[in-house]
Amino acid sequence: MKEEYPEHKEHHGHHVHEHSHIEGYTHIHEHSHDVPHEHHGNTPGKAILTVEGVDFEYRSDPVLQDITVGVARGEILAILGPNGVGKSTLLKCMNLILKPKTGAILLEEMDLTRMSGTEIARNVGYVAQRNESARMTVFDTVLLGRKPHLGWKVTEKDYEIVEDALRRLGLAEMQLRYIDEISGGELQRVCICRAIVQEPSVLLLDEPTSALDLCRQMAILRVIRDVVDHHNVATIMTMHDLNLALRFADRFLFMKDGKIYAACDRSGVTADMIEAVYGIAVDIVMHNNLPMVVPK
Ligand SMILES: Nc1ncnc2c1ncn2[C@@H]1O[C@H](COP(=O)(O)OP(=O)(O)OP(=O)(O)O)[C@@H](O)[C@H]1O
Numbered sequence: 001m002k003e004e005y006p007e008h009k010e011h012h013g014h015h016v017h018e019h020s021h022i023e024g025y026t027h028i029h030e031h032s033h034d035v036p037h038e039h040h041g042n043t044p045g046k047a048i049l050t051v052e053g054v055d056f057e058y059r060s061d062p063v064l065q066d067i068t069v070g071v072a073r074g075e076i077l078a079i080l081g082p083n084g085v086g087k088s089t090l091l092k093c094m095n096l097i098l099k100p101k102t103g104a105i106l107l108e109e110m111d112l113t114r115m116s117g118t119e120i121a122r123n124v125g126y127v128a129q130r131n132e133s134a135r136m137t138v139f140d141t142v143l144l145g146r147k148p149h150l151g152w153k154v155t156e157k158d159y160e161i162v163e164d165a166l167r168r169l170g171l172a173e174m175q176l177r178y179i180d181e182i183s184g185g186e187l188q189r190v191c192i193c194r195a196i197v198q199e200p201s202v203l204l205l206d207e208p209t210s211a212l213d214l215c216r217q218m219a220i221l222r223v224i225r226d227v228v229d230h231h232n233v234a235t236i237m238t239m240h241d242l243n244l245a246l247r248f249a250d251r252f253l254f255m256k257d258g259k260i261y262a263a264c265d266r267s268g269v270t271a272d273m274i275e276a277v278y279g280i281a282v283d284i285v286m287h288n289n290l291p292m293v294v295p296k
Contacts, residue, residue: 047106048073048234049094049124049202054103056086056093063089065258067103071251073201073232076225078245080238081255082278087238088129090255091204094236095124107202121148125200129207129238131191138182138190139175142166145194161197168223169193170216185211192220196227203227205237209244217241221248242274242293266291 047070056064063086071077079087092098094105096112105112107123115123125145134141142165146158166172169189179187188211195203208224209217225248228235239245245252252269254262254277262273271284274293281296 046072048108049236050104050106051090051094052104052106054090054093054100054105056089056098056100058089063258064093064100067093067260069253069260069263071202071234071236073234074228075251076228076235076237076249077251077253078237078239078249079253079255080240080242080245080277081261085255086258087255088206091126091206091236091238094202094204095120095126097126118148121198121200123200124202124204125195125198126204127188127191127195127206127208129210131187133180133187136179137176138171138179139166141179141190142171142175142194142197145197148198161199165193165197169196170219183211185213185216188212189216189220192224196223199231201233203233203235205235207238207240209239209241217244224248246291246293 050070051067054064054067055062067090069077079090081087089098093100096105107115107120112120139162143154143158143162146154146162150158163172166175169192171186171189171193174182174186179190182190188208192205192208195205203224205224209220212220221244224235224237227233237249239249246266246269251263251265253260254273256277261277262268264273269284269291271282271293274280274282274284283294283296284291285294286292
């Protein structure tokens with residue numbers, strides 16, 4: 001993408017880790033660990049994103065009822081629950097892709113409905129479950145993530161951030177390929193990469209590992225965990241794999257029938273809870289200090 005944009009002078013306000021060699025937060029730390037810090041209790045620290053009493057319906061078909069939840073900087077919230085319960089709908093309400101019927105979405109104390117699209121994009125990154133393809137290279141697609149920060153001109157810093165993120169996500173070799181000629185899993189990584197270079201303070205990911213093989217599921221979640229830990233980002237992701245969620249997330253929102261069934265940290269997740277939500281009996285066993293869900 002070679003369009004020229006005016007130099008963007010605004011600082012986008014992220015904490016830059018002292019070992020990062022570039023500004024921005026795409027530098028991934030080599031010694032990142034999988035297991036997040038323990039959070040205690042059902043409530044986060046000070047929430048950066050708050051969902052307050054949200055109801056949503058598609059053509060008067062109620063999907064979400066009275067959802068209240070907050071996510072703090074530096075933490076990952078996993079939204080869990082069976083197919084069709086409303087996880088993706090809730091995620092889309094969080095950046096107003098879908099407009100809640102009642103309730104509010106607050107970024108710090110600011111009502112999202114009072115922010116412009118660009119302002120929301122500077123603060124909230126979103127990766128959909130199904131990603132649309134186009135006749136565009138991997139590099140240009142990821143560079144588009146910088147758009148909320150750009151003026152007339154793409155700066156050296158923008159290129160550095162994009163190149164660094166491509167490298168960290170293992171996409172550097174394919175940066176000149178067209179995204180309509182890559183695999184579904186590759187496209188999913190490209191879209192996550194684009195959201196990361198956007199440097200949002202809140203990252204919304206709809207099933208970020210759904211198209212990935214085991215190795216790349218771990219790799220992408222480590223990158224996300226690293227971004228969250230070192231750059232104080234808040235991440236909310238919908239997931240089906242409970243064991244990956246338990247490994248990488250700090251808090252868990254279990255949904256049932258369009259409502260919150262339970263919200264807890266890792267120590268609060270029980271076999272009864274999982275059985276009630278998913279309708280399958282499970283054991284929770286400890287493996288390397290992490291709980292693992294095993295169907296009976
Ligand atoms: N655009 C739409 N119009 C009408 N109904 C919809 C639309 N999108 C989703 N729904 C319905 O709303 C409900 C919630 O869907 P949603 O995609 O939020 O569920 P989910 O929990 O993310 O499901 P999954 O785990 O299968 O991805 C489902 O019953 C679905 O059929």
